[in-house]
Amino acid sequence: MTTSTTSRRELLTRAGVELLEDSGPDALSTRKVATRAGTTTMAVYTEFGSISGLIASIVDYGFGLLNDALAAIPSTNDPVADLHRVSEQYRAFALAHPHLYRVMYAVGPVGGYVRNGPELLQGSPAFGVHLRAVRRVVDTAPPDDRPDAFDLAVQIWASVHGVVLIELSGFLASIEAQDPPDVLHSVVDGLVGATLSRHPVR
CATH class of the missing domain: 1.10.10 (Arc Repressor Mutant, subunit A)
Structure with missing residues (x-):
């Protein structure tokens, strides 16, 4: 055919x-x-x-799946709860696709492929969903006291990514840490609370 x-x-x-x-x-x-x-x-x-070109296509496909998963999360009247759901879905994607997730973020080299140039922007749509969720949280603060939503979004994204990676490595289980979803919630609430110190998370 x-x-x-x-x-x-x-x-x-x-x-x-x-x-x-x-x-x-x-x-x-x-x-x-x-x-x-x-x-x-x-x-x-x-x-x-080359095999590198194929891997680049696989990475692009993976980020498409991640973006679709995050974009499908509905918005509610609770911005902080919505932000938690974005983090939870990010974790769920990584747990469902651990090998793909590691390749997407170049945790280990595969076939000599190294992401560079425009390929580094493949995760931008997924980050955009996360950024919008963070911006809704920031917008609950008075206009004169609002921190930079982008900076806070980067901090939370990097922290959630770190939690997910150490969970995939088995380290959280080895040190008998609290349940990973609770770790995620603590990370998100801690960063939001520290940034909006005059405005309680809940």
């Missing part, structure tokens, strides 16, 4: 994602991806140029 260039590219990307999630980053190779997709290694090189 003949497929279009676009559909073949998507087929190979999805095959790469499936292989990554089933067997981890060490399993990624042009031969294994081509076999999984039912095509040839030449198809991989034709579509992506």
